[in-house]
Amino acid sequence: MGKAKLNNPFTTVGYYGSEYFCDREEETDQLVTNIQNGNSTTLIAVRRIGKTGLIHHVFAQLPLNWKGIYVDILATENLNEFLNLLATAIIRDVPEKSSLGKRFWEFIKSLRPVISFDPMSGEPQASFNVKRSDAELNIASVLKFIDLQDFKTVIAIDEFQQILNYPEKNTDAWLRTIIQQMKNVVFVFSGSRQHLMSDMFSLPNRPFFRSTQMLPLKKISADIYADFVMRKFKDHSKVIDIELVYEILHWSNLHTYYVQLIFNRLFSASGKHVTAEIWKEQAMKLLAEQEIVFIGYRNMLTNPQWQLLKAIAQDEQVYMPTAKDFINKHNLGSPATVLRSLKSLQNYELVYSDFDTNAQNYYTVYDILFSRWCSERGIG
Ligand SMILES: Nc1ncnc2c1ncn2[C@@H]1O[C@H](COP(=O)(O)OP(=O)(O)OP(=O)(O)O)[C@@H](O)[C@H]1O
Numbered sequence: 001m002g003k004a005k006l007n008n009p010f011t012t013v014g015y016y017g018s019e020y021f022c023d024r025e026e027e028t029d030q031l032v033t034n035i036q037n038g039n040s041t042t043l044i045a046v047r048r049i050g051k052t053g054l055i056h057h058v059f060a061q062l063p064l065n066w067k068g069i070y071v072d073i074l075a076t077e078n079l080n081e082f083l084n085l086l087a088t089a090i091i092r093d094v095p096e097k098s099s100l101g102k103r104f105w106e107f108i109k110s111l112r113p114v115i116s117f118d119p120m121s122g123e124p125q126a127s128f129n130v131k132r133s134d135a136e137l138n139i140a141s142v143l144k145f146i147d148l149q150d151f152k153t154v155i156a157i158d159e160f161q162q163i164l165n166y167p168e169k170n171t172d173a174w175l176r177t178i179i180q181q182m183k184n185v186v187f188v189f190s191g192s193r194q195h196l197m198s199d200m201f202s203l204p205n206r207p208f209f210r211s212t213q214m215l216p217l218k219k220i221s222a223d224i225y226a227d228f229v230m231r232k233f234k235d236h237s238k239v240i241d242i243e244l245v246y247e248i249l250h251w252s253n254l255h256t257y258y259v260q261l262i263f264n265r266l267f268s269a270s271g272k273h274v275t276a277e278i279w280k281e282q283a284m285k286l287l288a289e290q291e292i293v294f295i296g297y298r299n300m301l302t303n304p305q306w307q308l309l310k311a312i313a314q315d316e317q318v319y320m321p322t323a324k325d326f327i328n329k330h331n332l333g334s335p336a337t338v339l340r341s342l343k344s345l346q347n348y349e350l351v352y353s354d355f356d357t358n359a360q361n362y363y364t365v366y367d368i369l370f371s372r373w374c375s376e377r378g379i380g
Pocket residue numbers: 011012013014015020021022023024045046047048049050051052053054192256257260
């Protein structure tokens with residue numbers, strides 16, 4: 001993506017090029033290697049850690065004879081909408097007037113979609129309104145058409161677990177069959193619902209079982225992130241203490257989006273010298289702004305769910321949520337209640353489970369700002 005230089009080196013939405021992208025060197029190499037060797041990849045990680053960013057980063061450095069097509073299917077609810085997105089992604093990527101564009105547009109038009117232009121961005125969009133069998137046929141022919149081109153293509157399907165919510169049965173089996181026949185296309189399947197994703201690719205009775213290389217995406221290491229942050233401030237002739245950088249990285253739990261967000265604020269609020277006072281002030285401001293979101297959680301949840309969310313936020317990493325100690329400390333009722341609430345909180349994507357460096361499973365809240373807000377307010 002050729003974008004203009006930004007005033008603030010810490011981006012919080014989208015991908016603006018390698019200059020603004022921290023690390024991910026190993027993961028990028030791994031993905032590029034998989035692609036060049038014709039292997040599809042499954043990218044699984046918690047929300048806001050940088051899956052989508054990594055896909056765009058890899059797309060920006062694909063070998064010359066490769067083309068990347070990206071679709072985020074989170075908002076789709078059925079195969080017809082999936083088809084619309086796929087067709088739209090293809091015509092958006094190539095201008096109608098180019099020779100390749102001509103071929104693509106003619107092909108897509110031959111499937112008889114309604115082609116319109118987004119009133120805001122002016123970008124083209126294709127929409128079909130067809131029954132299941134036609135949606136399947138059209139998706140299959142779009143994919144086959146791509147496969148027949150004289151270049152290679154990577155199709156990244158982001159939030160892939162969403163196909164499990166489609167009303168059409170066995171979408172994954174059907175899709176897997178088509179994909180298996182393709183010679184010129186590799187896939188990147190990415191998703192944040194870790195259980196759904198890993199079940200789809202690692203259970204023997206599932207169609208996608210072992211069909212891809214798994215690439216888990218972890219947090220960026222503190223040393224590498226600190227180095228990136230220091231460099232970015234220095235590039236803009238700003239001075240920040242390395243200890244302060246580490247303190248902030250710790251405060252943001254090294255969770256990519258939150259790290260970016262807080263440094264974005266700090267960068268814009270500070271003059272030449274970035275002081276601890278400015279940092280504290282910005283952190284408090286951020287928490288105050290988010291308060292309405294946190295109150296929203298409370299209104300959305302039952303009381304036991306809310307109590308459990310606060311308890312996990314307060315303890316940060318909870319290894320045994322049904323243990324007596326934890327339940328008594330936070331007054332959470334019975335283990336059965338805790339288990340039920342835990343499941344709901346995971347479904348709402350407020351809590352997730354992860355493994356520590358000793359491969360021990362623990363639960364933690366997604367939103368580190370919520371944890372910080374609870375401890376600032378003495379809530380918990
Ligand atoms: N390596 C990186 N360096 C700098 N910023 C990054 C990096 N990775 C991600 N970001 C920033 O963090 C934000 C969140 O990342 P991204 O959207 O890629 O996460 P995600 O895992 O796809 O999240 P979700 O599951 O919510 O879709 C992005 O908007 C981007 O600005």
